[in-house]
Amino acid sequence: MIDPANAASPLSSAEQLRYARHLSLPEIGLDGQRRLRQASVLVIGAGGLGTPALLYLAAAGVGRLGIIDPDRVELSNLQRQILYSTDACGSPKVEVARDRLLALNPHLQIDVYPAAFTLANAAPLIADYDLIIEGSDQFATKYLVNDACVLAGKPYIGASIRAFSGMLAVYAAPEGPCYRCLFPEMPAPETVPSCAQAGVLGTVPGLFGILQAHETLKLILGIGEPLIGALLKIDLLTMRFQKLRLPRDPGCPGCGASSTRHTLSESAAVCATPARHTEADLPWLSVAASQQRPALRWVDVRTTAEFTAGHVPGAIHAPLDQIEDWAGSVGPHDELLLYCWQGGRTVQAYHRLPGTLQGQVSLLQGGYEVWLNRQG
Ligand SMILES: [Zn+2]
Known part of the structure; x- marks a missing residue:
C-alpha cells in the first residue's frame, strides 16, 4: 500500500526532474503530481488496449498499478501489444509487464495477478483500486467488469475496438451511465468475432489504450471534461470522430432503479460463462x-x-x-x-x-x- 504520509511529502529531486513537464502545467503542478502518486489503477487485460495504457500510466507516475491477465506472451501479440519484446514469448504477460514498467519508472508499486478476471476475484480486486481500465477482448469479461464496478460504485474506463474503429467511455461513474445502459445484455458468443479471427490494425488498440490512460489521468487530476455521459466513437479509416450523448437509462438492467441485481453473483450469472469456442464432445x-x-x-x-x-x-x-x-x-x-x-x-x-x-x-x-x- 502507498503510505498515506506520502500524500503531502515533497517530490524527490529525481521525481522533480522526471515529471518536469507535468509540474510546469498549472492544471497539474505539485498537487496534481502528488495525486497521481497517491492513485491506484487496476488494468484488466494486458493486451492491445492494456499495454499502451500501462506504459502511459507508469510514465505519468500513477503510484500503484494492478495488472490482471492469465496469458503468456505469444508471437501473434507483438503486432500491437507494445510492452512485449520477441524474447518475452512464452513468459507470463503480467511478469514481463511488471519488469518493463519498473524499468520505465522505479518509483511505482506494481501488483500483478496472473489469473483471469472472474466472479471469484472481481469484487475484492475492484475494491482495492481507485479506478479501473477495462481492456478485455471478451464480452463476458466486459459485462463482469461493468457489473462489479456498478455494484462497487467505482468508475471504469471502457473501450471496444474492431478492425479500424472503436468506442470509448467512462462507465459506472456516479450519475453516469453503465455499459448495460448502452448494451443491456451480452450478445451470444457465436455472433461476435473475436480479435483472433476478425483482425485489427495494431494502431487501433494503441490509440484507444492511450485514450483510456488519458481519461484515467483526467479523472485522477480532476481536470477537463471526462467522457461521463458521453461516448466517443472513432472511425480510423475516415478519421471521423463523433462524441455522442450517452445518458443513463433509468430502466437499465445494470444500474437502473428497477434493477433487481444487488449482488455480483446475481448480476454476473448471465455472463459467468466465458465465450469458449471449443466444444469438448466434438471429434x-x-x-x-x-x-x-x-x-x-x-x-x-x-x-x-x-x-x-x-x-x-x-x-x-x-x-x-x-x-x-x-x-x-x-x-x-x-x-x-x-x-x-x-x-x-x-x-x-x-x-x-x-x-x-x-x-x-x-x-x-x-x-x-x-x-x-x-x-x-
Ligand atoms: Zn446502466
Whole structure:
C-alpha cells in the first residue's frame, strides 16, 4: 500500500526532474503530481488496449498499478501489444509487464495477478483500486467488469475496438451511465468475432489504450471534461470522430432503479460463462495425431485473405460462408480435417455440414495457429 504520509511529502529531486513537464502545467503542478502518486489503477487485460495504457500510466507516475491477465506472451501479440519484446514469448504477460514498467519508472508499486478476471476475484480486486481500465477482448469479461464496478460504485474506463474503429467511455461513474445502459445484455458468443479471427490494425488498440490512460489521468487530476455521459466513437479509416450523448437509462438492467441485481453473483450469472469456442464432445484431433493420418484432406474454413496469407500445404479452401455449397463436392469416402485460426469457426463449419457428412470430419485442435507454432 502507498503510505498515506506520502500524500503531502515533497517530490524527490529525481521525481522533480522526471515529471518536469507535468509540474510546469498549472492544471497539474505539485498537487496534481502528488495525486497521481497517491492513485491506484487496476488494468484488466494486458493486451492491445492494456499495454499502451500501462506504459502511459507508469510514465505519468500513477503510484500503484494492478495488472490482471492469465496469458503468456505469444508471437501473434507483438503486432500491437507494445510492452512485449520477441524474447518475452512464452513468459507470463503480467511478469514481463511488471519488469518493463519498473524499468520505465522505479518509483511505482506494481501488483500483478496472473489469473483471469472472474466472479471469484472481481469484487475484492475492484475494491482495492481507485479506478479501473477495462481492456478485455471478451464480452463476458466486459459485462463482469461493468457489473462489479456498478455494484462497487467505482468508475471504469471502457473501450471496444474492431478492425479500424472503436468506442470509448467512462462507465459506472456516479450519475453516469453503465455499459448495460448502452448494451443491456451480452450478445451470444457465436455472433461476435473475436480479435483472433476478425483482425485489427495494431494502431487501433494503441490509440484507444492511450485514450483510456488519458481519461484515467483526467479523472485522477480532476481536470477537463471526462467522457461521463458521453461516448466517443472513432472511425480510423475516415478519421471521423463523433462524441455522442450517452445518458443513463433509468430502466437499465445494470444500474437502473428497477434493477433487481444487488449482488455480483446475481448480476454476473448471465455472463459467468466465458465465450469458449471449443466444444469438448466434438471429434477434435491434435496436430501431432493428424500427422499419423496421411489420408486426411485438410480443409481451411478461413477467409480468402487469411488463406492467401498462408495455409497448410495442400489444404482445400472452403470459406465458412460457403461451406454448405462446398459440402456437395465431398466424396463418400473422404476423411476431412477442418481448421481455422484457433478453432471457433471450425466448430461453426462442423455444425453447418450435413449430418451425413459429420462422421467423416475431424476438427484441428488449436487451429492453424498451433500448426504454425509447430513448424518452428
Ligand atoms: Zn446502466
